[in-house]
Amino acid sequence: MIEIKAIGKSFRRRGKKRKGRYEAEPAGSGPIIHALEEVTFIAENGMILGLLGPNGAGKTTLLRILSTALKPTMGTASFDGVDIIQSPLEVRRRIGFLSDNTGLYGRLTAREMIEYFGMLHGIKRRVIKDRVEELIGLLSMKEFIDKRNDTLSSGMKQKVSIARTLIHDPQIVMFDEPTTGLDVAAAEAILEFIESCKQQGKTVLFCTHHMHEVERLCDSVVMLRQGRLCFKGTPQQMLIQTGQARLDKAFLVFVDSGGQANA
Amino acid sequence: MRNVLVIYLKELREVLRDRRTLLFMFLMPTIIVPVLMNLVIGFTVHMEKKARTETLGYAIFGGEYLPKLREAFENEQGFETVSISSPNDIESAIASEKIKFAIVIPESAGRQLEDSNQVTIRLYYNDATVASRANIRAAKVIRAFGERLRAERLTKLGLESPRSQDNLLNPIALEEHGTANMREILGERLGGMLPYFFIIFSFMGAMYTAIDIGAGEKERGTLETLLLAPVPRWQIVLGKFLVLFTTGVTAALLCLTSVGLLLATKGKEITGTMQEVLQSISLTDFVLVGAMLVPTAAIFASLLLCISIYARSYREAGVYCGPLNMIVIIPAVIAMLPGIELNWMTAMVPVMNISLAIKELLKGTMDYLILAAILGSTFFVAGALLVFTTWWFGREAVLFRE
Numbered sequence: 001m002i003e004i005k006a007i008g009k010s011f012r013r014r015g016k017k018r019k020g021r022y023e024a025e026p027a028g029s030g031p032i033i034h035a036l037e038e039v040t041f042i043a044e045n046g047m048i049l050g051l052l053g054p055n056g057a058g059k060t061t062l063l064r065i066l067s068t069a070l071k072p073t074m075g076t077a078s079f080d081g082v083d084i085i086q087s088p089l090e091v092r093r094r095i096g097f098l099s100d101n102t103g104l105y106g107r108l109t110a111r112e113m114i115e116y117f118g119m120l121h122g123i124k125r126r127v128i129k130d131r132v133e134e135l136i137g138l139l140s141m142k143e144f145i146d147k148r149n150d151t152l153s154s155g156m157k158q159k160v161s162i163a164r165t166l167i168h169d170p171q172i173v174m175f176d177e178p179t180t181g182l183d184v185a186a187a188e189a190i191l192e193f194i195e196s197c198k199q200q201g202k203t204v205l206f207c208t209h210h211m212h213e214v215e216r217l218c219d220s221v222v223m224l225r226q227g228r229l230c231f232k233g234t235p236q237q238m239l240i241q242t243g244q245a246r247l248d249k250a251f252l253v254f255v256d257s258g259g260q261a262n263a
Numbered sequence: 264m265r266n267v268l269v270i271y272l273k274e275l276r277e278v279l280r281d282r283r284t285l286l287f288m289f290l291m292p293t294i295i296v297p298v299l300m301n302l303v304i305g306f307t308v309h310m311e312k313k314a315r316t317e318t319l320g321y322a323i324f325g326g327e328y329l330p331k332l333r334e335a336f337e338n339e340q341g342f343e344t345v346s347i348s349s350p351n352d353i354e355s356a357i358a359s360e361k362i363k364f365a366i367v368i369p370e371s372a373g374r375q376l377e378d379s380n381q382v383t384i385r386l387y388y389n390d391a392t393v394a395s396r397a398n399i400r401a402a403k404v405i406r407a408f409g410e411r412l413r414a415e416r417l418t419k420l421g422l423e424s425p426r427s428q429d430n431l432l433n434p435i436a437l438e439e440h441g442t443a444n445m446r447e448i449l450g451e452r453l454g455g456m457l458p459y460f461f462i463i464f465s466f467m468g469a470m471y472t473a474i475d476i477g478a479g480e481k482e483r484g485t486l487e488t489l490l491l492a493p494v495p496r497w498q499i500v501l502g503k504f505l506v507l508f509t510t511g512v513t514a515a516l517l518c519l520t521s522v523g524l525l526l527a528t529k530g531k532e533i534t535g536t537m538q539e540v541l542q543s544i545s546l547t548d549f550v551l552v553g554a555m556l557v558p559t560a561a562i563f564a565s566l567l568l569c570i571s572i573y574a575r576s577y578r579e580a581g582v583y584c585g586p587l588n589m590i591v592i593i594p595a596v597i598a599m600l601p602g603i604e605l606n607w608m609t610a611m612v613p614v615m616n617i618s619l620a621i622k623e624l625l626k627g628t629m630d631y632l633i634l635a636a637i638l639g640s641t642f643f644v645a646g647a648l649l650v651f652t653t654w655w656f657g658r659e660a661v662l663f664r665e
Contacts, residue, residue: 011660069490070659092493103484107280108273119269120492164488 002043002066002172002203006075009036009061009227035061036227038075043205043220045080048198050218050235051207054255057224059207060099063176066205067097079172093121096165099176106150110141110160113149114167121168128167135163139193155186162193173197174205179213191217211247223254230254266494270502278472278510288468288510292518296460297525314396320361321401322347325368329382332368332408339404353387363397364388366405379416447626457522458621461515461552462595462614465560468514469507469567470584476503477571478580481662490662500653504564511560516553523549548624551634555624558638559617561645563591565652572652573661598622605630610637613644 010032036058043049053059064070066077068088077084084091105113111132118128136142139159144152149160158178165173175194179187194217197204206217214221214235221238223231231238231254235247242250278284320343326333336342345362347353353365367385369375375382384405388398417428480486489499526544570587574580591614597603598618605619616637623629655661 064487064663067491069487070663089493089495092491095491097488097491099484099487101484103480103488105273105277105485106483107277112273112276116269116273117488117492120266120489120494122265122493 001045002049002077002079002205004039004041004062004066004075004077006038006040007036007062007065007072007077008034008038008074009058009065009070010034010073034227036065036072036224039224039227039229040075041222041229041232043203045203046198046201047219048194048204048206048217050214050221051205051224052209052214052221052231052251052254053224056226058227059224060176061227062224063097063099063174063205063207067095067174068092093168094171096168096170096173097176098161098165098173098178100178100180104149104152104157104160104164107148109146109148110152110156110163111145113160114163117164118167123168131167131169132163135166139163139189154182155189158182158186158190162190170202172203172205174207176207177209178206179208179210211251215247223251225254264498266498267502267505270494270499271505274472274476274503274506275509277475278506281471281475284471284475284510287464287471288514289517291467292464292514293521296464296518297521300522300525316341318343319363319397319400320345322353322356322362322365323368324350324365325370325372328370328372329368329376329384332366332384332405335404335408336366341400342404357387357389363395364401366401376412447628456599457625458618459592459595459599460522461518461556461621462559462591462618464518465511465515465556466563466567466588466591469511469560469564470588472510473507473564473567473571474574474577474580474584476506477568478574478577479571481572481574482576486662496657497653500568500649500656504568504649504652507564507567508561511563512557515556515560519549519553519556544625544627548627551624551629552621554638555617555620555641558641558645559614562613562641562648565645565648569648569652569655572656573664575664594618605633607633607636611640613641617641 012032039058039062041049051059051062061070065072066084068084068091071085079091079094082090082094104110105116108116114132114135115128118131119125123131132145136145139162141156141159141163144156149157152160173194175190178190178194182190191213194204194206198217204217206213208214218235220234221231222229223238231241233241238247238250238254239245242253244250244253278288318341321336322345323333323336337344345356347356347362347365350365350367353362353367356362357365365387367387369383372382372384386398386401386405388401389395390398413432414425414428417431422428422431480489490496566587567584570583571580574583594612594615595618598615603609603615603619605616605623609619610616610633620629620634620637624634
């Protein structure tokens, strides 16, 4: 279970203002931007939770905090009771993270790259070898597993990224816009993979802009707007609350007004 | 420490598959530097020899007024008379290398000598040619001629023995005794240039790798993935630092080894004092020079990692490394300047102290107490920078700059 408790993240912005909610600028320093404010929700085990919001809403910041890359300025979160602030290394052992801009080491082969992350997760060499073979079969990577990553197509690269994410068999998997920039076949492979995660009983946190993916995959959704939580519930409840027939329309209602103006 | 090793080996594997890094790490120090040095030394020796022995074409005007001087030039080996129509053509003849020098003797020369007066002889040559020895060789003949005339005049005055003539002309004899041995003199020249090469390579050897494993990771999107592995940040820093340290040290030591081998082989071809000098530089001296380069490479590894991890892209990192390059070069160049010596003050200036210490080692005049202090302070600076790099690497504002 993922439990997020009143998470907030603020930082000073140097240079020109961008997206986000700004506070009055204290004398002698840059403006303070509140990327996240008191975000609280729970994702139960075995469910796919959609994380929605327009650009700059704080989705990536939230995922970075949950993956322990960033530290929250307030609140905390836990994965099956393991706190992200108290035990960041333990959290990292339990999660897998995949985003659209996840890169690969171009001068390593796909196999070397996957094995590298297996070793960083402290898995024994023999176990890694077995696990890699298992993933090769699962993701149909046999023909390119020993080719250098910089020679692979975007679909192949995405498969390598998935294998890298799963090498330590995490119970919780987070996806940050994983299908962005992919062709239909590669995107479909990702969506099928997310479905298979659910079938294996994994908890999935899924950040996307594509509402058809939400309709297809998500058991529940949370929506952020300007760093604040503006909706949590099922996709069906989102439609009911906004009075819309389609999720993309409902999404826009929340973007424009925070979901307050029912049609 | 297993993670440090895993990161180190992975980074090293990538480095060894990168042509740019291999170029700076292996090819430049082992082949290009010795070849360049060999060419420069060979060319200098050749030009020097040529300037000393080549046949010099010359023109003489007014030779009939001082026939003995003309004969002296005709009898001197390595000179060849070239006919030029007029003294007005001297400059163009020298510029076109038809002649190397020209002598103009005034019409009054014979009469002036008979009256025991002074004769002014003009010598024309190309003084823009640094390696030219034409003026020296011509002046030598003229000076010898003048000395003969002087001796004749003194004999006429009753001073017949050469000794009494010398006593009159040089009432005080100055006998200079330079205390520096040949190794010191050559070490001062050679030792000024070589540390520059070694230091530059310990920097350049690590530079491209640093850009790749810091800013490159950010640009490719692999850094965030690495940060999500269950590995403490300090272990990531240490793994990356060790790779930069390895590439920097390898490049510098390869440069040192190839220069050492070059000097050892060239030393056999050279005879006399120079051979003695080269033989007096022992293997221990080279090992100590290598030991100085180890903490230097550590300083550069930390600095480069800091800059690279701050940059958002290859390009930005390249922009930052340019000025850093200058910061490295300037202390190394200052140490090459005459008058800059190793003392307790200069021993505390990073990079410059290494350059000066290498110079002292090659000269054979190292104060080993200062050497120990330099090694200690350089290791301290390297360690402090590594601690700073680890702190720097932990900052969100650095890792997730937008």
